[in-house]
Amino acid sequence: MPGTAVFPHASGQAQLLGIGQVLALLQPEFPELTPSKLRFLEEQRLVSPARTAAGYRKFSRADVDRITVVLSMQRDHYLPLKVIRAHLEAIDAGETPALPGATDATTFLAGARRFRRDELVQAAGATHALLDEAVSASLLAAAETYGEEAVGVLRSLVALRGVGIEPRHLRGVRAAAEREAALVERAIAPSRRSDAADKARAAERALELAGHLENVHVSVVRATIARLAR
Template sequence: MSDRAAAAASGVPQRVGAASSEGRAHPLMSIGEVLAQLRAEFPDTTISKLRFLEAEGLVEPQRTPAGYRKYSWQDVARLRFVLSAQRDQYLPLRVIRAQLAELDADGESGRVRPALVAVPPAGEVPQVGAEQPELEGAEVRLPRADLVRRSGLDEATLTELERLGIVVSGSPGWYDSDALIICRAVAGLAEYGFQPRHLRAYRTAADREVGLFAQLVAPLARQSDPAARARAAELARELGALSQQLHAALVRVGLRETLGR
C-alpha cells in the first residue's frame, strides 16, 4: 500500500503548505495543464494570472533547463487555496500570503492540517451566503426571466432598478452574476420596506469610488503587457474588498451609535 493510501485509510490528514517531497514525486505539469485543471472551478483564470501569482511569491513551480514552468499537485493545491480565498472571501494577496506562510511553517514543524481553508483575519467581514461560488464569474449570463426568478424581485421592481442605473444588463436581455447579487440584496431590503428610490445613494457612492479607484487601475489596464493587466485585475479586486470592509465597518459604527452602545 502506498504512503498516500495508507494515510487515507488511517484517516490522518496530509500535510499542506510548502510542496512536499511526496507531492514532487508525481509527474509535473505544464502551465497549460495546470490551467486546464483550474478552469473548471475557476473559469476566469488565465495563464497571465498564474504567472502573476508566481511573481507575487504565492507559488514556486520548478523550472526546466530551458526555463519552462513545471507544477506539482501541491502547487495546484496552493493555487486553489489562493483562488478560493479571493473568490469566496475577497481576501487581499497580503493576507493570503501570510496564511500560506503559516501553513508552510506548520509543515516544517511537523504539524498537519486537514485542508487548505482560508480564514479571514480578525476584524474582516466574512462573506455570507452559501451560493457565492455559484455566482462567481463575469462570464455568467442570465436571461431576464431567470434573474427575476432567482432573485425574488418582480418585473416592475427590476425595471425601476434599471431606470435608476442600479442594475445594468451586460447585453440586451442578459445579466451577469453581479446583477443577481444586487437584485437579491434589493429583494432582502424590500422586506424591510425599502424601495428602489431609496437606493440611489448606493449608486452615487459606488460611482464616486469607481472614479477614485480607476485612477489607480486604468494606467495598468491600458498597458499591453499581460502581467500589467493581471495586476490591474488584482488591484481592482483588492480595492473592492477594502471598500467593502470599510463600508461595513462604518455602518456598524453608525448603528451602534443609534443603539446607544
C-alpha cells in the first residue's frame, strides 16, 4: 500500500475490503491489530467503515490508510486515541494542525508511506544484505512492506555499521525490549478482561507505558555515554 495516506472516510463502493483482508494488509507491520481492535477504533470514531445490508463492515482504501495513520501515531508517538481523534478531525475539517509531540501534519502524512523491500533499502541507503541481517537479528520484522519507522531503523544500522557495529551485536536490544514489554504486560494484566473494549483500552495503555519506558531508556543511555566521555 505505497503512497501518502488519505484521510476521507469510506467513499464509493470500489475495492471495499472485509475485516480479514484489512488484517492481512496491516498485521505484518502492526501484529497487535485484531478484529476487536478494529471494532474499538470504530467505536472511538477514528474510522467509519461502510456496512453491507447484512451488517458486515467494509473498508475502503482510504479507511485502511486512516487506520495505518492511527496505529502509526500510537506506535511512533505514543499518543492516546482521543488526541489522535482530535488531530484527524481537524485534518478532516481542512486544517493543518501541528502533530502533538512531533513536527506538523504534512511531515507525519509523509510518514504514512509504505515501502516495498527495494524501496526501503534505497530510501535508507542500505543493502538487501543489511536488511536481511536486521530481520535475522529481530530488529525489523519480515514483511512485504514497511513504514517510515523502518527507514529510520535501517538508516541507523547503516551508520552503526560504519563504525563496526553490526545487527548481530544488537541482539541484546531486542532482548531488553522483550523484558520491558513483559513489565508492561504484567502492569496491564489486571485491566485485561474478556470484553473486547477492555482489551483495546489495555492495549492503548500499554503503548502509553511504552512511551514512558522509552523516555527512561534514552535518559539512562545518554547519561551513561556522558559519564564514559568524561
